[in-house]
Amino acid sequence: MKARFLGLLLLALTAGITYAQSEMSVTVKETQVRERPSFLAKVLATVQYGDRLTVLGKQSGWVQVQAGGQQGWVSASALTEKKIVFQAGSTDVSKTASSGEVALAGRGFNKEVESKYATEKNLDYSGVDRIERYGKDTNALIAFMQAAKLHFGEGGN
Amino acid sequence: MSTRTRRPHLPRVISLAAGIAMLAISALLLSCSTLADIGTAVGVQQGTISESQAASIKQTASAVEKSFQDITPEQEYYLGRAVGAVILSQYKTYDNQKANDYVNYLGQSLALVSDRPILYLGYRFQILNSDDLNALSTPSGLIFITRGLLRLATSEAEVAAILAHEIGHIEKKHALKAIKNSRITAALTSAALTGAQMATNQDVAQLTEAFGGSVNDMTQQLFNSGYSRTAETEADESGVTILERAGYDPRALVNILQAMRARSKPSSGVDFTRTHPLPADRITDVQKTIGNYKAPGYDTAVTKQRFEQALSGI
Helix, strand or coil, rough: HHHHHHHHHHHHHHHHHHCCCEEECCCCCCEEEEEECCCCCCEEEEEEEECHHHHEEECCEEEEECCCCCCEEHHHEEEEEEECCCCCCHHHHHHHHCCEEEEECCCCCCCCHHHHHHHHHHCCCCCHHHHHCCCCCHHHHHHHHCCCCCCCCCCCC | CCCCCCCCCHHHHHHHHHHHHHHHHHHHHHCCCHHHHHHHHHHHHCCCCCHHHHHHHHHHHHHCCCCCCCCCHHHHHHHHHHHHHHHHHCCCECCHHHHHHHHHHHHHHHHHCCCCCCCCCCCCCCCCCCCCCEECCCCCCEEEEEHHHHHCCCCCHHHHHHHHHHHHHHHCCHHHHHHHHHHHHHHHHHHHHHCCCCCHHHHHHHHHHHHHHHHHHHHHHHHHHHCCHHHHHHHHHHHHHHHHHCCCCCHHHHHHHHHHHHHHEEECHHHHHHCCCCCEEEHHHHHHHEEECCCCCCHHHHHHHHHHHHHHCC
């Protein structure tokens, strides 16, 4: 009887863990859902900061997800198990403060803080803005990688 | 990379401002017993939270002081942009597009095989117009390399070795570790408390203070104290891993360190040897990490040609 109870308890706990891990949030500005776990694989969809994705499986550095109608792979480094909220209720606020289970998007160090800091320090961000606009040509990047026949982009781990 | 011929100094105004920020934080600390007290006191005063909410937050928040691990990629992005802006107040950029494109594509390719291939915005690389032997990175993925250091490189693999080392610093969050936990706790607790509604001017002022302090912690380390020997060793190890995964011969890191050793004068000061591992020590460590690596049999004709085309005039 006791063993059966413990078994049930274990099952409940495991189920709880599985359930908790079944969704992940996008933690970067935007990233791609790919056909295979590789940066060279075809892009199926683009997901945005805060999007919740259903987790289907994991493989060294990649997470297989369901995003809208698409199933594909997202780099694990773009995902978090935390829930990211844009409009926080009081429960979210206390969870953020205590356990860190929730991340509040756009709060904390944000554009507004940056502007105030730049003004106070008389710091010029134009150079940083210009550099950030560089190097966005994905096709040129893939051509660069493939030309050398090295192992770029075949898995993050 | 940390060997340099000249160390730039932060403008006095930044150190002064940081000093004032420190004083302000100390004053707050004197009047409140914990950081959670500060945040909740502000929240209750402004009517953004109730007394009972404040009590529960205080109870739990004080038990969980925040550290660099709690900084989200979005926060990293803003912190890194600020560090980048400070670096660019010290150095001028070298704006040859062909050379910068090359360094960007090479660096981004390497980042993809690192343990952190994706950041909030992504990795960006920029050449600095300086004869210093230096490379610098920010938590947001901005990586800078001087013309002086690029001139020392004799192959694409050697440039890759420098960039891979810098990616290693970002992967291991070395810059963020310099930020005092008190600032992070203050910032994240305050962020949580104002999460339910628009932040007030006072909240923004408090956050900006914690932000400025954090940026100052990181730039002080970058320009003055340097990363710890452990951090440099970790970045070298990550660099070797990245090079091997990409298919480059990791011995390129040894080659570029040897070139740096030949050019730098470590006898020039006690501080240098204390804060920066000597290239000679790093070479020994890197050689141990590499072990019996066997170079892959890839054709280097493509990398040789594009390296020369992009960087011959550097």
